[in-house]
Every structure is written in structure tokens, then in C-alpha cells.
Amino acid sequence: MERKQQPVVTVRIDGVPVAVPQGTTILEAAERLGIVIPRYCYHPGLSAPAVCRMCLVEVEGAPKPAPSCVQQVQDGMVVHTASAEARKARRAAVEFLLVNHPLDCPICDAAGQCELQDYAFETGQLRTRNVEPKACWVATR
């Protein structure tokens, strides 16, 4: 089969322009610039379910934050991975993940090699706003 030359598109990520083949995701394009967008459920060798909602970034002109692991770049797209909007979305995802996660870093074997811990620190969530028991909710009458 004849291989077609992929058209190249130029996007601006955190102010830096980058030219990538069409069909590249925002997350991949950012990595070319050395920008690592936080992610949990994405792995280059697997399909991207886009469910952890950690990699949400702000795309100018879009009504809501976009999952960068599946959103493909378009020519002229302007992406912010660390704007207030993007950071707010990421902070929310970390907070939600911590709602039902044990907060026992001092005695946890994974401490120090834990991305959740890193992101919790990065987003400044050393205390949780959650006062509910860490258990599955049960319907009441």
C-alpha cells in the first residue's frame, strides 16, 4: 500500500510552537517539547480510555478542558497545560482520587515513588476536605 505523507500541523503549547504530524495527540505533542502532562490511565502501548481526567488541559476557544491523551492537535491550536484553568482541573482530579484513598503516606511502602503523592503535593492538597468515611456510600431511605 502506498504510504501517504502525513500533513504537518503547528500548535502552540504553553507559548512554544511545535510542528507535529496530523493525528498527534496534545499529550504526545507536549512531550516533544519536554512538557510532561500528568496522566494515570494513559500508556503509549495501550488504548487511551481518557478516564482518569488528570491530563485535562486548556485549549483556547474550547468550552471545557480537553483530555490531552485523546484530543488530537489541530493547526493553529493554542494549548495551556499549566494555566489556572488547567491546574484547577488537575487539582480537582487529584482531590477526587484522594477522596477514597488512604492518606497514610508516612507508613506507605510506595511513598517517595508515588505519582499520586507527587501530584497531591504539587497541587497543594496536604489536607483533604473530605470528612466522610472512606467507604462505599450506602443509600438511605
Add this chain to the structure above:
Amino acid sequence: MAYPYADPRETRLLSKHFGEKDAIGIDGWIERGGYRALKKALGSMSPDEVTGVVKESGLRGRGGAGFPAGLKWSFMPKDDRPRYLVCNADESEPGTFKDREIMRWTPHQLLEGCIIAGYAIQAEHCYVYIRGEFVDIVRILNGAVGEAYERGYLGRDILGSGFDLELTVHLGAGAYIAGEETGLLNSLEGRRAEPRIKPPFPAQRGAFNMPTTVNNVETLASVAHIVMNGADWYRQWGTEKSPGTKLFSCCGHLQRPGNYEVSLDFNLRDLVYELCGGPPEGRALLAVIPGGSSVPIMKADEIDCDVSYEGIEAAGSMLGSGGLIAMDESTCMVRAVRKMVEFYAHESCGQCTNCREGTAWLAKILQRIERGAGREEDIPLLLDISANMAGRTICPLSDSAAVPVVSSIQKFEHEYLAHIRDGTCTAVR
């Protein structure tokens, strides 16, 4: 006896034959003018002409989003891949029971719409994805499908036109999220009903990865009437932006609950007070949810508006699916919202973090407030969690769970404060 409650101010287009047992069978339906639109469409119109008429009529999707139906059909790519029509009969929005009645009383009305829509998009197979709890309705619908096959309205070479369409009734297993169109497609394919990331939209890659159109029951049932009588005829009802009629499933604290079909320029207040008879004797109306539990709650004094999509939106809510829930002053708003949020927490498919964790967190907080253990800071916390849930997930379930929380705090904050500060409830017992 007329169908549970009828009112002369209704515009009964889809519901005209509700309550007539004879209309269920194919002979009774043909006597009432059934399948004439199909003959007209297949006999004298091209698929594009059918799409054109529906586009001109301005028919908007009746499932909740209100997307123009004709426009949706025109998104179907014209290549040689097989195309599918999916009828979304997984009606599970709390407070909505209109599709059930369309299928119970006039199954052939739906089938005729399916066949015409199938012709318009040149589908080869139509799947009716029906809610699994509708056991009796499934029996009726399957009977109707058998009759339609016997008469040559379905199958090969329908009415000698050369158009083939197979139709399968597929039972869901009871998940709310299977009513979301891409969740529905996954469920139809035998997967978990987890909504898909859009794009690609179903018109590009839908059921079995092929171009697919998903339409609600009420939308498809309207199609036959539009094709038969024309776009201008349909536009005599409703408004410029919301033409036609709409079924409202009215429930809650009403004297005459039930399905009412009204022109889309009907007044919401009249619908509640005149057609449904208002709240029970001696009780005052507290709030109305006009379009199923996923739309903002309206206070009793906010409902003087058109029932059109734009009319209700201007009044601060949404038309949604037309599942109207009325609440009188005996309602504890905190409890009502807690029940709704528990529903969403139960029905969240769990793929997206914000929805899975957020719905459960909201439910726990609301339970605690209702118990009397609420804190003042819970109110901003609820709002903040809701803001973090809305618009951050693959599908709108997360937004839907946030909606009643936010709108009830905006409009009934004093009820929350009564629970939090005084441990009392403002509901009139």
C-alpha cells in the same frame, strides 16, 4: 374512558390514540391512518427529500438534548459502509415515562417512524434498544414488529420499493447510562455501557464501528406525521426555534398526573396548574423540575414561561426529556436532592474519576446534612465539588448529578441552612 386524563387544551398528535386498545394492532393502526406516510415516503420521495422535510420541520431530538433531527441524519456519510439506525427506547430519566406510553399504545407509530428514518439514512438494520424493565412493552413491540414483517413493512423490498430494512428489538439490562447514546451503542454491541469519547460521533463510527444515527422514540414517532403532512403543517405548533408538540410526563404532587401532549408554545404554569390540576388540595407548589432530574429545579414562581426549549432555558432550566416533576411544600428539598444524587451515584458507570468519586462524595455529604450533622462549610463544598464535576467527564452524567445540587442551593439555600443550623426541616407536614 379517555386515556387517564385528557384535556381539550392539549394538542394530541402522538398521543391521539393513547388509551385505545384497538390502535395497538396493525389493522387498527392502519384504520387510523397508519403506514400512509411510509407509502408516501417510499413511493414518491427520495431519501434526501425525506431528510429535507424533517430538516425543514425543525423537529428537535426529544431525548433531552434537543438536537435537530434532520441535521443529525444529514451527518451520515454517504459511503458504501453499512449504516444503522438505533432507536433509543431506554427511557430511564427519573420522572420521564412518555416513550413507554408511545410504545404501549401506538407501537406501529414508532415502527413507521423507524422505517421512514431508516429509509432517509439508507440504513440496513434498525435496532430498537429498549429498557429491560419494560417487559410488557417489549411484548407489545415484538408483536408489532412481527405484524409489520408479515405485511411487508419490514424485511426485503419494502412495499416493492427495493428498500430493505431489518429491525431488532434489543433489551437493555437496566443501567441508566445505557440511555446515553454512545453507552447505548457499547451495550448494544455486548460491552459495558460505558459512554465513548466523542469525536468520533456515531454518524462516523457508531454501532459496530459503522455510521449510525441514534434517535429517541418520540422523535421517530413524530417523523411519520411530518412526512405525511409536511414541514409547514408541523410548524403550525410551537415556536420558531422549537416547532411541534411535545409529550410531558407529569408526576409528583399533582392532582392529575400523567402524559400531556402540548404545543411547544404552551405555558408551563398552565400545564402544571390547569392540565395537571396543580398540587393537592390545601398545599402550595414549592418547585418544578420541567425536564427530568438532570435539569435545574425551578421555584414555583419561576414557571410562567413557554415550554419551548428556549422558553424554559430563559426561565433558568431546560426542557430536557419532558419529565415534569412537581413538588409541593411538603417536600424536603435536601432529601429530594439527596435522593436524586444517590441515583446518579448508583448509576455512574465509574470510568471517569470526577463522576465516580464526585457523585458518591456528594451523596455522603447530603446524607449527613439530612441527618442533621451538616456544617456551614458544606454548602460551598457542595458547590465546589459540583463545579469540579461539571464538564470534566466523557459524558454528561456528572453534569446531571451536579445540576440539582447547584440549583437547589441557589434557590432553596434556606432549607439547607435550616437543617445545618437548627436541625429542622422547612417541609410542611
